[in-house]
Amino acid sequence: MPQSKKWRDVIQLLESSAPLENVAEAAARASELDLRRASDDPTFQFVAQLLVKLPLLARAPGFEAALSELGVKRSALDSVSGLLAGLNDAITQHNFDNGRSSDAGEMGRAALLESLSVQMRGQLPTLFEPTPQEIRKALASFASGQNFAVLARDFFARLSYRSLDYYLSRELANHTGVGKRFADDAARVEFSRALSQHTFEASRIVEEFAGGWYGKTVWKEQSLSQDKINDFTRYAFKKMRSELGRRRTSV
Secondary structure (H helix, E strand, C coil), X not given: CCCCHHHHHHHHHHHCCCCXXXXXXXXXXHCHHHHHHHCCCHHHHHHHHHHHHHHHHHHCCCHHHHHHHHCCCHHHHHCHHHHHHHHHHHHHHHHHHHCCCCHHHHHHHHHHHHHHHHHHHCCCCCCXXXXXXXXXXXXXXXXXXXXXXHHHHHHXXXXXXXXXXXXXXXXXXXXXXXXXCECCHHHHHXXXXXXXXXXXXXXXXXXXXXXXXXXXXXXXXXXXXXXXHHHHHHHHHHHHHHHHHHHHHXX
């Protein structure tokens, strides 16, 4: 774990068996700079572009051609897993072309693929394998403000949890054992599960503004530049950090 004062505060909270809400808020405060920088990271920017633009591409004519431009084969639409694999390859190629990858980008990649997997499957039939047309329709459904808000919430909940866990998971092992905060691995796993649920509940704040932002930026202003997307992700990080702090003080 980093050795800054803010992270030492997190360690002290773990040692004192402070409530999960306090640990989560302190960890969010300690990782705030890394999250702010994420919006300027080329890999994360590409992931954020996919989050925002894929539903619009699926809704518009020429979707298969747009996927090809991203480096995703048309056959990827044969299944949800194929589409996710194609997007994963596109992100990998983007990193290769730019000569770098990053922790923020990799966490964003994982969060995006998980969110699309969960949210798209919720839009698809369950008894039979979906057709390419049904997969495209499911993805296009997130081009509405309300549905995009749900997808964005899921994404930022998973991303925020991964960011907190990225550092905390290294430290939690030091607090597991007889006479320590976590008596055994099961107790530590339960803490991580509760932390995931806590960040998901806090992410409601993202859902509350994401739909309005999408409607205004995409459909009213018809402006979806990278700067607009960067502003959106910065604001989402800020709201998540603020909400985690509010939840700590309300305990």
